[in-house]
Structures are given as structure tokens and as C-alpha cells.
Amino acid sequence: MTESPNLVAFTPERLETVKEIIARYPEGRQKSALLPVLHVAQEQWGWLSSDVMDYVAGILSIEPVEVYEVASFYTMYHLDPVGKHVIEYCRTGPCCLMGGEDVYGHLKQKLGIDAGGTTADGLFTLKEVECLAACGWGPVFQIREQFYMNLTNEKVDQIIEDLSK
Amino acid sequence: MARKILTEHINVPGIETFDVYRKQGGYTAVEKAIKTMTPEEVVEEAKKSGVRGRGGAGFPMGMKWGFLAKPEGVPRYLVCNADESEPGTFKDHHLMKCIPHLLIEGMIISSFALGANKSFIYVRGELMYVIRILEKAIAEAKAQGFLGKNILGSGYDLELVVQPGGGAYICGEETALLESLEGKRGNPRNKPPFPAVKGLYQSPTVVNNVESIANMSWIINNGGDAYAAIGIGRSTGTKLISASGHIQKPGVYEIELGVSVDEFLNSDEYCGGIRKGHYLKALVAGGSSVPILPANLITKTAAGEDRLMTYESLSDGGFATGTMLGSGGFIVFDETACIVRNTWNFSRFYHHESCGQCSPCREGTGWMEKVLHRIEHGHGSMHDIDLLVDISKKIEGNTICPLGDAAAWPVASAIRHFRDEFVWHITHPQEATAPGAVYMGEMVLG
Numbered sequence: 001m002t003e004s005p006n007l008v009a010f011t012p013e014r015l016e017t018v019k020e021i022i023a024r025y026p027e028g029r030q031k032s033a034l035l036p037v038l039h040v041a042q043e044q045w046g047w048l049s050s051d052v053m054d055y056v057a058g059i060l061s062i063e064p065v066e067v068y069e070v071a072s073f074y075t076m077y078h079l080d081p082v083g084k085h086v087i088e089y090c091r092t093g094p095c096c097l098m099g100g101e102d103v104y105g106h107l108k109q110k111l112g113i114d115a116g117g118t119t120a121d122g123l124f125t126l127k128e129v130e131c132l133a134a135c136g137w138g139p140v141f142q143i144r145e146q147f148y149m150n151l152t153n154e155k156v157d158q159i160i161e162d163l164s165k
Numbered sequence: 166m167a168r169k170i171l172t173e174h175i176n177v178p179g180i181e182t183f184d185v186y187r188k189q190g191g192y193t194a195v196e197k198a199i200k201t202m203t204p205e206e207v208v209e210e211a212k213k214s215g216v217r218g219r220g221g222a223g224f225p226m227g228m229k230w231g232f233l234a235k236p237e238g239v240p241r242y243l244v245c246n247a248d249e250s251e252p253g254t255f256k257d258h259h260l261m262k263c264i265p266h267l268l269i270e271g272m273i274i275s276s277f278a279l280g281a282n283k284s285f286i287y288v289r290g291e292l293m294y295v296i297r298i299l300e301k302a303i304a305e306a307k308a309q310g311f312l313g314k315n316i317l318g319s320g321y322d323l324e325l326v327v328q329p330g331g332g333a334y335i336c337g338e339e340t341a342l343l344e345s346l347e348g349k350r351g352n353p354r355n356k357p358p359f360p361a362v363k364g365l366y367q368s369p370t371v372v373n374n375v376e377s378i379a380n381m382s383w384i385i386n387n388g389g390d391a392y393a394a395i396g397i398g399r400s401t402g403t404k405l406i407s408a409s410g411h412i413q414k415p416g417v418y419e420i421e422l423g424v425s426v427d428e429f430l431n432s433d434e435y436c437g438g439i440r441k442g443h444y445l446k447a448l449v450a451g452g453s454s455v456p457i458l459p460a461n462l463i464t465k466t467a468a469g470e471d472r473l474m475t476y477e478s479l480s481d482g483g484f485a486t487g488t489m490l491g492s493g494g495f496i497v498f499d500e501t502a503c504i505v506r507n508t509w510n511f512s513r514f515y516h517h518e519s520c521g522q523c524s525p526c527r528e529g530t531g532w533m534e535k536v537l538h539r540i541e542h543g544h545g546s547m548h549d550i551d552l553l554v555d556i557s558k559k560i561e562g563n564t565i566c567p568l569g570d571a572a573a574w575p576v577a578s579a580i581r582h583f584r585d586e587f588v589w590h591i592t593h594p595q596e597a598t599a600p601g602a603v604y605m606g607e608m609v610l611g
Contacts, residue, residue, distance in 0.1 A: 024326045026240070026283070029366060034348035035331050039290065066348075073350040073520075074331025076290045088291075092252045093453060093510045094409040094496050130334065130514050131252040131453075132291055135496070136407060136415035145294040 008055040014040055018059065030060050034070055038077055047078035075129065083118040083125035085163050087111075088142045092131040095138035099152075103139045106153040110160055123164060167434070168395060170383045170403045171376065172419040175263050181298060183305035186266040194382035195311055198274045199319045202385075207278035211381070213389025215401035220246055220337070220374030221452060221492040223476050227389075232361040233279055234369040242370040243276045243284040245378055246342055250289055250334040252453035252514060253494030256405035257375035259417040261288070261295050265302035269325065271378035273311060274385055276323050279371055283324045286375075287342050290329040299327050334518035338566045339372035340364075341520065352520050353566035376405050396422035400475035404490070406435075410497035413437030426450075426472040426479075427464040429495075436497070443499035447583075450479055451491020453511050454571030456578030457504070458488050484578065503603045504586050508579040509537035515572030526569040529560040533576055540587060543594030550587050554580055 010018060018037050025032040037060065041052050053067040060067075071077045078086070089104055108114060111124050118125040134140045137149035148159055179185035186192070198207050212227030233241060245268070249257040261268055268286070276284045288296050303325050306312045314322050328346055330336050336345045340354035343365050364370020380402060384392050393401045400422040406429065409415045414437040420429060430445075431438045439445050448463045449455060466472050467486035472479065480487045498507070516530035533556050536549050557573035564570075580587060586604040590597040597604070 024324075026366065029347070031348035032328075032346060035290070035345065036329055038331070039293070039329055060348075062348075069350055070331070070348065074290070074333050076332035091510075092514055093507050094253050096507070096510055097410045097496070097498065097502060129291075129332070130517055131250060133249045133255040133258040133289065135253050135255050135409035135494070136417065138409065142291060145297075147294075 008049075008051045010040070010044060014044055022060070031062050031066070033060060034062070034067065035074070038067070038071060042077060047081050081118075083122050085123060085143050086125045086127060088127045088129040088132075089115075090130070090132045090134070090138065090140045090142075091128045092135075094131070094135035095140055098138040100139035103151045103153060103156060107141075107156050107160075110156060124160070167419070167421045167424065168403065169419050170392075170395075171260060171267065171379055171405060172264075172417075175260075180264050181262075181266075181302070183266060183302070183309060186264070187309075190386075191266055191382075192270055192306075192309075192311055194385035195270055195273050196317060198385050199277055199317050199321060204278045204280055207274060207385065210384055210389035211275075211278065214380070214384045214392035215389075215399065216377060216380050216384065216392065217399075217401075217476065218374055219376035219380075219404065219493070221251060221454075223490065226373060226377050229361070229373070230275075230279060230371060232359070233371055234362045235280065236369070240283070240366075240368050241279055241281050242365045242368055243272065243279050243281040244339075244342065244346065244365060244370060244372045245272060245284070245286040245375055246337060246339065246372050247286050247288040247292075247375045248330055248337040248342060249375070249492075250337050250518075251492045251494055252511065253407060253409055253449060253496040254452045254492040255407045255409075256417050256493060258292060258295065259407075260375060260379060260405065261292075262298060265295075265299050266306065267379045267382065268299070268375055269302050269306050269312075271381040272325055273306075273316070273323060274381045275371075275373065275378050276325075277321055281371075282322050283326065285326045285328050285346060285365075287328045287330060287336070287346055289336075290331050293329060296327050296329055303327070333520075334514075335520045335566070335568060338568065341566065342372060343370065350520070352522050353568075355565055397473065397475050398477060400477060400490075404474070404493050406474070406493040406495050408436050408495045408497070410495075411440050411443060411499035411502070412497045413440055420474055422475050424474050425464070426474055429474055430464070430497070436495075439497065439499050443501065445497070446500045446502055447498040447504060449488075449494070449496040449498075449575075451489045452494030453496070453514065454567075454574055455489040455491045456484050456487070456574050457508075457582065458578075459582040462486050462582075484574070485581075488578075500605060501601075501603055503541075504579050504583040505537065505541050505590050505597075508576055509534065509541045511575045512537050512572065515568065519568060519572070523564040523569065525560045525563040526572065529556050529569070530572045532556050533572070537576070540590050541597075543590070543598040545587075545591040545594075547588070547591055549591070550580060550584065 022033045057064040057067045115128045139151040174189045217223045333351045335341045336351040341351040345351045360370040466481045512534040516534040521527045557577040560569045561573040589604045
């Protein structure tokens with residue numbers, strides 16, 4: 001538990017969003033808001049520290065462990081600090097058929113990191129993910145809400161250069 | 166051109182907006198259902214249509230609706246499963262992104278039929294941009310009086326909530342999805358009780374796939390009988406197929422059920438054939454979990470009949486020589502694909518996605534991944550092949566949910582049809598681990 005929970009707080013706009021989310025569910029079912037609220041939290045802090053998870057537990061009137069067990073189950077939640085851009089690279093079959101492994105090798109070389117790593121400048125974190133439901137446009141990776149599709153080594157170079165500016 | 170039910174207007178500019186969708190005849194089915202029909206009559210049309218669950222299970226939707234318990238004073242829920250995560254499947258992603266109002270309209274009709282006043286669309290969290298598209302469409306529909314209190318003056322109320330997931334394939338299993346929607350880990354529930362009796366918040370609940378629900382506006386406008394007249398036998402209507410892999414034109418196609426696999430694979434209207442200069446080696450017809458088929462069993466059944474894109478024809482021959490339509494995730498492999506590597510890849514996926522509740526799945530998927538990894542990397546032994554078959558048999562049927570089966574089938578079928586290739590990896594470890602090496606019978610490519 002955090003000793004000074006006031007250090008962690010949603011911005012007023014995000015707090016409004018969170019209240020709107022909680023209001024979607026029937027009375028007493030506010031725990032249903034947990035996944036969406038954790039997405040909002042991650043949007044604000046980039047990752048979910050135990051202080052942030054405790055804060056969310058307080059908002060939803062649930063036990064902190066109920067937040068931890070959920071945050072650690074679902075792969076989209078980052079439980080460690082991440083870089084500015086988190087590249088979530090699809091490693092599943094259909095993307096591999098389209099050359100996904102070769103492009104991935106190139107991407108790792110370009111960034112100089114392996115899966116789970118963050119570049120020294122803190123710009124990029126690389127994560128391997130499973131199928132992103134975009135198999136017809138593979139190879140694919142995602143950065144936040146943006147899908148990057150039909151990837152080639154050249155495209156990867158361009159994307160990384162654009163995001164490094 | 167084949168008949169289109171879901172995608173007829175998908176390329177109309179601005180179809181994602183209420184106004185354009187409405188101009189194309191959108192929301193007339195809601196008006197018809199709510200103003201002129203009883204909920205029971207809507208359920209009856211769904212039953213007549215014969216439309217089957219499009220997420221992969223293929224269970225008749227109308228019959229599923231018929232199981233919904235209706236105790237007095239207890240709310241009922243409709244939950245749309247938009248957690249599309251089966252490798253090779255991207256049709257719901259495409260449909261929701263391009264024509265969100267088709268799903269919203271289907272949700273209104275279906276919720277009315279089931280007597281639900283609050284319904285949910287559970288979308289995989291990676292598709293946050295699609296969630297925003299859906300939320301915008303819901304706000305538009307609400308502003309026009311098609312959602313909210315007293316819809317079209319009928320006294321019927323409905324709120325639609327879009328719920329993001331958190332990145333877990335298992336939440337596509339309907340009871341795991343409900344757990345997740347309650348803010349918990351996605352651990353599938355033991356059944357019975359089925360969701361139709363105790364689902365979301367322990368209330369009667371129906372969970373249907375996006376594509377299944379999206380069919381409802383056409384079914385109401387044209388009648389369940391008209392829908393059932395499309396297709397062959399118990400494979401009624403149309404189906405969205407997600408085509409990927411080594412084909413000329415990957416993408417999402419709407420087919421009338423009953424088109425031949427040959428036509429779907431080779432005609433310019435659909436996949437356009439195998440990419441130039443290559444030839445067909447294998448097919449996964451219905452998402453990564455269904456049995457893989459070798460080239461000689463794809464366009465023809467073992468009995469020599471034309472293989473059709475129907476639930477029945479694709480499963481002709483059982484698992485010995487057939488497969489399943491599943492989710493319609495149509496993954497095509499040409500001769501450059503290594504079956505061992507692909508099977509290892511799929512096994513890794515299922516191991517990663519196993520929720521861990523049932524030992525056969527939690528442990529077995531990991532063992533299969535490890536054994537396949539060592540075969541693929543030149544450290545396998547002949548005993549490993551039988552070991553894989555043995556593990557797959559011990560997972561299949563021994564788990565709370567079908568993820569165990571889904572993990573077992575690709576391994577068992579790959580060995581059934583491509584055993585030589587596994588053997589070659591074991592007997593020729595150096596050749597097999599050379600970059601790009603692929604077994605091709607007597608020849609070796611790479």
C-alpha cells in the first residue's frame with residue numbers, strides 16, 4: 001500500500017472519464033469498470049505501478065489484490081516502466097508466413113534491443129504479442145492505437161526514423 | 166457476383182456515419198422489429214434463418230436464444246463477443262471498423278428480441294480505435310432515438326456499452342468473457358450452469374459473435390426463410406472469410422455458404438490463387454485451432470467430391486481427412502512454409518494463452534511447445550513424434566473450456582498429414598535448421 005496515495009491522482013478530465021465508465025454498470029457492479037479504468041490509468045502514467053493500482057482499487061472500492069490479479073493476467077497492461085513508444089510486434093503464424101520473423105529480426109537490430117527491452121534513450125520498448133486480428137495485412141505491429149501493416153524492412157526504418165524525430 | 170448480406174454497402178463512402186448508413190436503408194429493420202413485431206416473433210425469424218454462431222462454434226443462434234431463462238424481475242443481458250483473437254481471423258475487426266452501425270442495428274434488434282435493457286459489446290483491447298468508432302456510432306444512434314429511453318416511442322429502453330478487453334485470447338470463450346466483463350481474470354467457468362441461466366452478474370445472458378448479430382437486420386428486413394434459402398442444407402446464409410497467407414489477394418470476403426473451396430481459393434473474385442510462381446501445400450480453413458489439411462484434401466474430399474465452403478463439407482471425413490469451417494480464418498500455405506515451424510508457432514500461442522486453470526492445458530500446451538521447439542531446432546528424437554500425439558490426446562476433452570482442444574488439434578493434424586516432415590527434421594537436423602530450409606518430399610528447398 002502506498003503511504004501517500006495523494007501523490008497518485010487522475011487528471012480532472014480523466015477522473016470525469018472514469019466516473020462516466022463506472023456509471024455504465026448496474027449498482028454495485030463497479031468492479032466491471034476495472035479493465036477500462038486500467039486502460040485510462042495506463043494512458044496517463046504509461047504503466048501500472050503498485051501505487052497506481054492501489055489508487056484504482058480505492059476508486060472502485062475493491063481490494064488492491066483484485067487489481068493486481070487482473071493487471072498481471074492481461075498482457076496489455078505494463079507492470080514495469082516502458083519507453084515513450086511501445087512497439088507490440090505480432091509473432092503469430094499468419095504474420096510469420098508473410099515474412100514477419102525476418103522483419104522482426106531487422107527491427108530488433110535497428111533498435112539494438114530484444115523483446116522486453118527499452119532503448120537507452122527511453123524512446124522505444126519492444127514487446128512480442130500474439131495475433132492482432134490483422135492477418136491479411138501482415139506483418140503487423142501496433143503502437144498504442146495505431147496499426148502498422150504490410151511491414152517491410154524499409155517501412156520499419158521509416159517508422160522508427162519518423163518516431164525518433 | 167455472389168449475394169452480399171453484410172458487406173453490400175461496406176465500400177459506400179461515409180458508411181461509418183449514421184446519415185449515410187440510414188440512406189442505404191439502415192435502421193429500417195429496427196423500425197420494423199420494434200414497431201410491428203413482438204420479441205417472440207423476432208426470435209422466431211432468427212430460428213427460421215438457421216444462422217449459426219459465426220465465432221467458430223457454429224451453434225444455431227435462434228436455438229441459443231430459445232434457451233434464455235426468463236425469471237420474473239431478473240434482468241437479462243446480451244453480450245456481443247468482439248474479442249476476435251483466433252489466429253487467422255480478422256473479419257469482425259474489418260466489419261466493425263468499416264460499418265459499425267450494422268452491428269449496432271443488430272444489437273438493438275437482438276436485445277429487443279431477448280428483452281435485454283443493457284447490452285455489452287466486448288471488444289479486444291488492442292482494437293481501441295475500433296472501440297472509439299463504435300462509441301461514436303452509438304452516440305449517433307442514440308441522438309436519433311434508436312437507443313436510450315423509449316426507443317421510437319415504443320416504451321422499450323436499451324443502453325449499449327462497449328467494453329475493452331485487456332489482451333487475452335481466452336476471453337473469446339464466452340464464460341471467460343463474462344468473468345472479464347465482471348472485472349476479473351478471464352478464467353472460463355464450469356458449465357452447467359450455462360450463461361443462458363446464470364451468465365453476467367449471475368443473470369440469464371446470451372453471448373453472440375459480431376457477425377452473427379450483424380446478420381439480424383437483413384433477416385428482419387427479408388425474413389428468416391429468405392436467409393435460409395441462401396446456402397446449402399444446414400449451412401445457411403453467407404459467411405465472412407478472413408483470407409491470409411500465400412495468396413494473391415488477402416482480405417475479408419463475404420461468401421454464400423456452398424461456394425467451392427477451389428473457387429474461393431482460385432477465382433479472382435476472392436483469393437485470386439496462390440502467389441505467382443508457387444503452389445499450394447496446406448490450408449488451415451477455419452482459424453488456427455482447426456485441423457490443417459494437406460494439398461490433396463483441400464479442394465476435394467477423401468471421397469473425391471468437390472470440397473465446399475460449408476460446415477458439413479469442410480468437416481467431411483472427420484478429423485482423419487477433414488477439418489472445420491470454424492471462425493472462417495482461411496490461412497493458405499505454399500511450398501515455402503515449414504509445417505513443423507508453423508505448428509511450433511501455434512503451440513507457443515496456445516501455451517501463452519492458456520489461462521492455467523486446468524492442468525492438462527496449462528502443462529500440456531507447454532510440453533508440446535517445448536517438444537516442437539526441439540524438433541524444429543534440430544534436437545528432436547523419433548520418440549518425440551509419438552510423445553506429441555500422446556500429449557495432444559491427453560489434453561483434448563479434459564479441460565473446462567475448448568482451448569485445450571484448440572491447442573491439441575493443430576498438433577495432432579500436422580503429424581497426421583505431415584509426419585514425413587517431422588521425421589525429416591529429426592533425421593536431418595543440419596539440413597532442417599539451415600535458414601529457409603523446407604522439406605518437400607524427396608527435394609529440399611532452401
